[in-house]
Amino acid sequence: xxxxTNFDLDGRVAVVTGGNGGIGRSIALGLAxxxxxxxxxxxxxxxxxxxxxxxxxIGRPSFAMFLDVSKRATLADAIERTENALGxxxxxxxxxxIGRPSGGVLNETEEDWDAVIETNLNACFLMxxxxxxxxxxxxxxxxxxxxxxxxxxxxxIIPSYSASKGxxxxxxxxxxxxxxxxxxxxxxxxxxxxxxxxxxxxxxxxDFASFNQSILDRTPAGRWGETHELAxxxxxxxxxxxxxVTGVTLPVDGGYSIA
Numbered sequence: 001x002x003x004x005t006n007f008d009l010d011g012r013v014a015v016v017t018g019g020n021g022g023i024g025r026s027i028a029l030g031l032a033x034x035x036x037x038x039x040x041x042x043x044x045x046x047x048x049x050x051x052x053x054x055x056x057x058i059g060r061p062s063f064a065m066f067l068d069v070s071k072r073a074t075l076a077d078a079i080e081r082t083e084n085a086l087g088x089x090x091x092x093x094x095x096x097x098i099g100r101p102s103g104g105v106l107n108e109t110e111e112d113w114d115a116v117i118e119t120n121l122n123a124c125f126l127m128x129x130x131x132x133x134x135x136x137x138x139x140x141x142x143x144x145x146x147x148x149x150x151x152x153x154x155x156x157i158i159p160s161y162s163a164s165k166g167x168x169x170x171x172x173x174x175x176x177x178x179x180x181x182x183x184x185x186x187x188x189x190x191x192x193x194x195x196x197x198x199x200x201x202x203x204x205x206x207d208f209a210s211f212n213q214s215i216l217d218r219t220p221a222g223r224w225g226e227t228h229e230l231a232x233x234x235x236x237x238x239x240x241x242x243x244x245v246t247g248v249t250l251p252v253d254g255g256y257s258i259a
Contacts, residue, residue, distance in 0.1 A: 116164055195225070
């Protein structure tokens with residue numbers, strides 16, 4: 001039998017923000033299948049309950065609660081409640097995010113800009129700060145931030161999203177440098193184009209047919225990714241196998257970023 005203990009997350013506690021659908025759900029289930037106890041912190045309570053049921057079927061201790069990460073005053077309580085339910089947090093996945101296509105800087109409102117930056121960037125910083133404070137006391141941990149192809153490429157129609165995701169890469173590097181002496185590895189995953197509810201309009205709406213085709217043409221794999229294909233990257237970065245990997249943004253994109 002092959003030795004897979006380096007990827008075993010048994011006994012670890014993982015938190016996934018926005019973990020009730022799409023990419024976040026697949027990562028949460030992947031971490032649970034690797035042995036972790038998993039907490040889902042997200043806004044839709046019906047979806048939270050559905051993922052909680054999936055986690056319980058896997059057989060790992062689990063927890064779910066409503067959390068809007070843009071509400072700063074509620075974040076510390078969410079971390080405290082999670083630790084009360086499952087124990088000290090070993091793994092944080094900052095997945096919660098929003099995008100508001102505006103058509104560009106000339107059209108984007110201050111309200112849309114602030115909402116995207118607050119959710120995608122500020123909450124990532126604040127959740128990481130809270131989790132890392134706890135991890136330092138216990139001698140280590142893993143923080144995984146979710147970046148994007150727009151961390152690398154500009155977008156003329158959704159500048160706030162691009163700005164927030166570009167900043168995630170630099171925040172990841174900065175935290176990695178600071179946290180390395182505390183045995184906390186901080187990395188990011190940059191998903192390419194995946195089949196989620198948020199991207200359905202691009203795949204299914206004839207008005208976006210040319211954009212959809214351009215995505216397929218640029219992706220060497222020649223297809224959209226399925227969300228379960230992100231779970232392995234998350235498990236790797238959350239595991240002891242990645243103990244000497246920090247400050248990295250790992251593309252999971254079928255080759256989109258290199259074509």
